[in-house]
Amino acid sequence: MVALLKDSASHNNESTATKKEKFLRAVKTLVKIYYPNIRLDDFPSYKLVRDRVVHPIGILVSIVLSQNTSDKNAGIALQRLKERIGNYLDPNKLKELSAEELEEIIKPSGMQRQKSRTIINILREFGGDPDALMVEDPVRLRERLLRIEGVGPKTADVFLLFVRGYPTFPMDTHIRRFLERMGIGRRNEPYEKLQERVLQLLPRDPKFLLAAHLAIIIHGREICKARNPLCRKCVINSFCPYHKRNKAQEPKR
Numbered sequence: 001m002v003a004l005l006k007d008s009a010s011h012n013n014e015s016t017a018t019k020k021e022k023f024l025r026a027v028k029t030l031v032k033i034y035y036p037n038i039r040l041d042d043f044p045s046y047k048l049v050r051d052r053v054v055h056p057i058g059i060l061v062s063i064v065l066s067q068n069t070s071d072k073n074a075g076i077a078l079q080r081l082k083e084r085i086g087n088y089l090d091p092n093k094l095k096e097l098s099a100e101e102l103e104e105i106i107k108p109s110g111m112q113r114q115k116s117r118t119i120i121n122i123l124r125e126f127g128g129d130p131d132a133l134m135v136e137d138p139v140r141l142r143e144r145l146l147r148i149e150g151v152g153p154k155t156a157d158v159f160l161l162f163v164r165g166y167p168t169f170p171m172d173t174h175i176r177r178f179l180e181r182m183g184i185g186r187r188n189e190p191y192e193k194l195q196e197r198v199l200q201l202l203p204r205d206p207k208f209l210l211a212a213h214l215a216i217i218i219h220g221r222e223i224c225k226a227r228n229p230l231c232r233k234c235v236i237n238s239f240c241p242y243h244k245r246n247k248a249q250e251p252k253r
């Protein structure tokens with residue numbers, strides 16, 4: 001009996017190790033393929049970080065604009081905002097806009113009333129202390145961001161990873177779908193619980209986590225689509241339990 005339990009424990013350890021290895025190899029492959037060819041216009045907030053010409057509050061605003069919409073529409077709204085208050089997205093100029101003006105400017109991103117309120121809430125919290133976004137301890141900053149109505153964990157984590165270089169892993173719908181298909185997470189699993197598991201599986205290197213975040217999103221948009229994922233074309237299908245389960249039924253495309 002003891003031997004059996006030992007066998008089963010070592011088998012579990014082995015399968016956990018294998019699962020972890022496969023997942024890591026899959027993510028590294030995606031990073032290698034997608035990250036060097038990333039189109040910055042597809043990620044407006046990341047583009048702002050790379051351009052280094054926008055106030056940190058402006059970057060946070062751009063992340064809010066990208067909530068529940070395509071990057072194309074978020075990019076249009078962001079461009080309209082820049083045309084109105086300048087490329088730097090100075091918080092003092094943002095503060096001069098009324099809620100209605102802000103709504104009108106950011107309309108292309110959708111949910112403009114809610115987003116306008118969130119931006120005003122951000123300005124209330126950080127407008128008088130904008131440096132806090134760059135100097136506050138990241139864990140405390142995350143708590144502070146999450147207390148702002150309209151700022152959720154994904155928005156806070158994108159800011160922390162992109163701008164502060166903090167080793168966290170923001171998850172959007174593409175990433176959650178990918179994790180589910182790779183057997184790492186379950187549908188509707190709480191954000192923090194899933195994130196903690198992923199962070200145990202990936203290296204705690206902010207540069208790698210950033211590259212992985214962006215690469216998985218591109219993979220989700222182009223190959224691992226919500227409907228009819230292109231599994232036969234997928235470069236990591238040999239690591240993927242979803243493909244293993246479904247390959248007999250997958251259309252030959």
Ligand code: SF4
Nearest residue numbers: 224231234237240243
């Ligand atoms: S094999 Fe299919 S389900 Fe698995 S990661 Fe690739 S596209 Fe997604």
